[in-house]
Structures are given as C-alpha cells and as structure tokens.
Amino acid sequence: MLVLSGVAVVILGFALRFNPLLVVTLAGIVTGLAAGFDPVAVVAMLGKAFVDNRFIAVAWLVLPVIGLLERGGIRERARTIIQKMHGATTGRVLTAYFLLRQLTATLGLTSLGGHVQMVRPVIAPMAEAAAERDGPLDDETRDHIRANAAAVDNIAVFFGEDVFIAIGSILLIQGFLAQNGISVTPPRIALWAIPTAVLAFVIHNIRLWLLDRRLARRKIAR
Amino acid sequence: MIGLDAIYIVAGLMFAAFATSHALDRSNPRRWRSAVFWGCFAVIMIAGSWLPHLVSGLFVLVMALLATIGLKPGKDITTDTATRETSAAKLRDRLFLPALTIPAVTVIGTLLLPLWRIDGVPAIDPKQVTLFSLAIGAIVGLGLALRLLRTNGTTAAHEGRRLVDAMGWAAVLPQMLAALGGIFAIAGVGKVVATLATDYIPMDLPLIAVVVYTTGMAMFTIVMGNAFAAFPVMTAGIGLPLIVGKFGGDPVIMSALGMLSGFCGTLLTPMAANFNIVPAAILELRDRNAVIKVQAPTAFLLLFCNTVMMALFVFHR
Numbered sequence: 001m002l003v004l005s006g007v008a009v010v011i012l013g014f015a016l017r018f019n020p021l022l023v024v025t026l027a028g029i030v031t032g033l034a035a036g037f038d039p040v041a042v043v044a045m046l047g048k049a050f051v052d053n054r055f056i057a058v059a060w061l062v063l064p065v066i067g068l069l070e071r072g073g074i075r076e077r078a079r080t081i082i083q084k085m086h087g088a089t090t091g092r093v094l095t096a097y098f099l100l101r102q103l104t105a106t107l108g109l110t111s112l113g114g115h116v117q118m119v120r121p122v123i124a125p126m127a128e129a130a131a132e133r134d135g136p137l138d139d140e141t142r143d144h145i146r147a148n149a150a151a152v153d154n155i156a157v158f159f160g161e162d163v164f165i166a167i168g169s170i171l172l173i174q175g176f177l178a179q180n181g182i183s184v185t186p187p188r189i190a191l192w193a194i195p196t197a198v199l200a201f202v203i204h205n206i207r208l209w210l211l212d213r214r215l216a217r218r219k220i221a222r
Numbered sequence: 223m224i225g226l227d228a229i230y231i232v233a234g235l236m237f238a239a240f241a242t243s244h245a246l247d248r249s250n251p252r253r254w255r256s257a258v259f260w261g262c263f264a265v266i267m268i269a270g271s272w273l274p275h276l277v278s279g280l281f282v283l284v285m286a287l288l289a290t291i292g293l294k295p296g297k298d299i300t301t302d303t304a305t306r307e308t309s310a311a312k313l314r315d316r317l318f319l320p321a322l323t324i325p326a327v328t329v330i331g332t333l334l335l336p337l338w339r340i341d342g343v344p345a346i347d348p349k350q351v352t353l354f355s356l357a358i359g360a361i362v363g364l365g366l367a368l369r370l371l372r373t374n375g376t377t378a379a380h381e382g383r384r385l386v387d388a389m390g391w392a393a394v395l396p397q398m399l400a401a402l403g404g405i406f407a408i409a410g411v412g413k414v415v416a417t418l419a420t421d422y423i424p425m426d427l428p429l430i431a432v433v434v435y436t437t438g439m440a441m442f443t444i445v446m447g448n449a450f451a452a453f454p455v456m457t458a459g460i461g462l463p464l465i466v467g468k469f470g471g472d473p474v475i476m477s478a479l480g481m482l483s484g485f486c487g488t489l490l491t492p493m494a495a496n497f498n499i500v501p502a503a504i505l506e507l508r509d510r511n512a513v514i515k516v517q518a519p520t521a522f523l524l525l526f527c528n529t530v531m532m533a534l535f536v537f538h539r
Contacts, residue, residue, distance in 0.1 A: 003409040003411050007415075019286075020492065022289065026286075031405050031411065040276065043279035051271070054270055054397070057263075061232065071381050073313065075306075076309075109325070115505070117321060122321070143509065147515070150516075151489075173481060177474075192474060193478050196524065
C-alpha cells in the first residue's frame with residue numbers, strides 16, 4: 001500500500017497546480033523510497049529510468065525544420081489557402097483533417113500528422129483563418145479553436161490506429177493473450193476496433209458541427 | 223549494428239545548440255537558467271549510456287528545480303509578420319514540401335531500412351527502424367528547409383530554440399513520465415491498484431464485471447498516463463479471471479474494447495503529457511488543460527459506447 005504514495009503525490013501535485021516536472025520527479029522519488037530503496041539508489045533509479053526513455057526525445061528533431069518553415073511563412077500560407085477557399089469553416093477544416101488523420105492511421109501511417117509537425121504550422125492557422133472571416137477572434141475563442149485542432153489530431157489517431165493490424169496496441173494484446181494461453185490473430189482484434197473507430201468519427205464530428213454553430217452565433221451577435 | 227546512441231547523439235547536439243543559443247543571449251539576465259536546463263538535457267541525451275546513473279539522476283533533479291523556479295527564456299531571434307507574409311507570397315506551396323518530407327521519409331525508411339544488411343546481419347536493429355527513419359526524415363527535411371530559405375544552421379538553431387522555448391519544461395515531461403512509469407513498475411504500483419479494485423468491488427454479475435473492467439481501464443490509464451501500462455494489469459486482474467474465466471466471455475472482443483476504453487482515459491489525463499500537455503504548450507494556450515477539456519465529452523461518450531458494446535457482444539460466442 002505504501003508504494004501508492006507516489007500516485008498520491010501525482011494527484012495532489014496536479015490538483016494544487018505545482019510545476020508538473022517537479023511533481024513527477026518527486027513522485028518517482030517518493031515511490032522509490034516507499035519501495036524501500038535508499039535515497040542514493042532512488043536518484044540513480046530516476047537517472048536510469050530517464051536515460052532509458054531517451055527515444056521519446058528523438059521526435060524533437062523536427063523542431064528546427066518546423067521553426068524554419070514558420071520563419072518562411074508556412075502559417076501565413078496555410079491561412080491564405082483557407083481564405084481563398086469558399087465555404088471553409090473551422091468545423092469543416094477540422095473534419096477534413098480528422099478524416100485524413102484517421103484514414104492514414106488505419107493504414108498504419110501514424111507519423112502523418114502530429115501537434116508539432118502539422119497542427120501548429122498548418123491545421124491550427126487554417127482553423128483560425130476560417131473563423132476570422134466572421135471578424136477578429138478574441139483570445140479565448142482563438143485558444144478554444146487551437147485546443148480543438150489538437151484534440152482532433154489525438155482522437156483521430158487513437159481511434160484509427162487500432163484498425164491497423166501491426167500497430168503496437170494490437171501486438172501487445174496478441175502477446176499478452178498468448179502469454180495466458182489464448183491464441184488469437186491480429187485481424188480479429190483489429191476488426192473489433194472498427195465499431196469504436198466509426199463511433200469516434202460520428203461523435204466527434206457532430207461536436208465539430210456544433211462548434212461551427214457556436215462560432216456562427218458569434219457572427220450574428222456582432 | 224548501428225545502435226540508437228547514434229541518433230541520441232544527434233538529438234543531444236541539437237539541444238546543445240539550443241543551450242548555446244541561450245548562453246550567448248546577453249540581453250537576458252536570466253539566460254543561465256535555460257542554458258543550464260537544456261545543457262543538462264543535452265548531456266543526458268549524448269552521454270546517458272556511459273554516465274553513472276546517479277550522475278544522470280542528479281542532472282534530472284537540477285532540471286526539475288530550474289523548471290520550478292521558472293526558465294525565463296530571452297526574446298526570440300526571428301522575423302516579424304510582415305517579412306513572413308512577403309516570404310509566404312514568394313515561396314507559396316513549396317513551404318509544405320519539407321514538412322511533408324518528414325513523414326514520407328519516415329514511412330519509406332520503415333519499409334526499406336530492414337533490408338539493409340551488413341555481412342548478413344541487419345545494419346539497424348529491426349525494432350528501432352521507425353525511430354531511425356524519423357531521425358533521417360527530420361535531417362532531410364532540415365536540409366530542404368535550409369535550401370528553400372537560403373539560410374544557415376545558426377538560424378535553424380535559433381528557430382528550433384524558439385519552439386522549444388514555447389514549450390519549456392513541457393518538452394521533457396513525457397520522458398519524465400515514462401521514467402516514472404518505469405519506477406512504478408519496479409515498485410509494483412500497478413498490481414496494488416488492481417488488487418484494490420478487485421478486492422473491494424463485488425463482481426457477481428457479468429455486467430458489473432464489464433463495467434468495472436472498462437471504467438477500470440480508463441481510470442488506471444488516467445493515473446498511469448498510458449493504456450499500455452493499464453492493459454496487462456487490468457486484464458490479468460479482472461478481464462481474464464472474471465469476464466473470460468467465470469462468465470465465458472470472448473477474450474478478443476474484451477481485449478479490443480478494453481484497450482480502446484483505456485484510450486478514452488488517455489484523452490482525459492495530464493499524465494499523458496505528449497498528447498495533452500505538450501500540444502497546449504506548443505500551441506501557446508493559456509490553460510494547460512484546455513485540450514483535455516475539449517476532449518472530455520468525446521472521451522466519456524466513447525467510454526460509454528465501448529462499455530455497452532462489450533456488454534452486448536462479449537458473452538455471445
């Protein structure tokens with residue numbers, strides 16, 4: 001039971017809005033101490049665990065590329081394209097991206113997208129530009145549109161990738177069931193991901209349509 | 223075989239360039255905070271395989287302390303909106319090419335790199351080809367972007383630094399959370415949580431077992447930040463013994479919908495930092511939890527749908 005003190009640190013730390021990096025570091029130290037390791041061993045354990053997970057930071061190699069493209073005006077170009085397009089709304093831009101992201105994910109192409117590579121330089125500026133046709137955005141609306149763009153990227157890929165038979169989660173399920181003496185084939189697991197994939201598309205795109213209606217009311221109110 | 227250390231060194235050198243950009247920024251009196259933070263991270267990336275773990279751990283502590291007192295980066299060295307609009311009008315859709323090159327090279331590399339063999343053994347560990355391909359894609363993309371903008375590596379370092387400063391400590395939070403997951407696993411936190419759920423909830427009815435399993439997957443994921451960590455624990459604790467063992471459910475339907483219920487939890491938690499906290503930072507949102515708030519209604523509805531589908535279909539063979 002004592003090892004749960006780390007979980008308590010996380011919940012309390014996030015609830016009290018302390019710096020998350022500090023909260024997570026402290027949770028690691030508290031968990032290690034609670035499991036009976038001495039402080040020096042705990043710091044070494046933290047160091048090893050952090051070093052072991054360096055693969056996560058490799059994705060940041062795209063930062064200079066995206067930074068340079070922003071300098072070259074990629075966000076301004078994305079805005080121009082939408083401004084010239086008839087009938088483009090925030091919801092429709094995001095629905096189009098949802099469809100593209102989910103379909104490519106079902107083919108296993110999960111790297112086509114992402115918050116740094118696609119949402120910040122292209123999708124968010126497009127979604128904002130569509131809404132700005134009805135007049136300038138206040139900070140709150142702008143943040144809300146950006147948060148919606150990020151959410152589309154997540155939801156589309158989460159509920160698309162499981163339809164692909166060679167994705168990590170399907171292989172994890174297959175491996176885990178095999179360890180427990182149950183032999184299954186990946187296509188059967190992937191098949192049962194399809195209903196949720198369809199529901200995710202329907203539910204979230206209805207919400208995007210409602211977002212459009214709320215944004216349109218803003219125009220009438222003006 | 224070419225090891226992962228090769229790309230860790232490349233990534234580490236990039237962070238060293240960001241740290242240098244900060245250290246040279248004399249206009250910012252607090253420049254050492256950011257310089258030391260990214261410098262520590264660069265050292266861990268480059269030398270982590272060879273440093274004693276205690277030293278890496280101390281670097282991690284220094285980073286956590288600097289993040290807590292505030293990194294306070296200086297002003298970005300970049301162009302203004304007018305310059306960018308002129309540049310956008312000139313370069314037009316060519317601007318998208320380097321960005322699209324990254325995923326294209328990643329996909330092609332993932333397919334082709336496993337074929338590269340030196341003396342009959344794979345040149346690159348087959349498990350790591352995606353990571354290698356991503357790194358190669360980023361480097362090719364950088365080359366194209368530098369040519370397109372007719373600029374040099376210093377500008378690339380300043381522009382990369384601008385984005386990393388927009389995120390600040392949030393950029394290393396996913397790695398720290400993964401490290402916490404590792405410590406949780408050593409300490410056996412998952413098993414204790416699963417035991418708590420199974421010991422205190424009476425599961426005499428198939429429906430209750432299904433509801434406890436799907437919501438348990440979501441809640442465990444919210445705590446751990448990762449559905450992959452929740453799945454083995456919840457499935458071994460509740461799924462296999464009760465839904466499959468006691469009530470004769472189909473393990474495939476249960477596992478597929480169980481994992482997807484975990485993904486609903488991922489949409490709801492700051493612990494899944496790379497999906498929820500990092501985008502809020504990179505999009506410069508004022509509310510750290512803004513992305514989670516937008517995702518919450520979809521997540522709850524989908525969790526409900528998954529539970530209903532499992533209750534309807536899992537027991538029919």
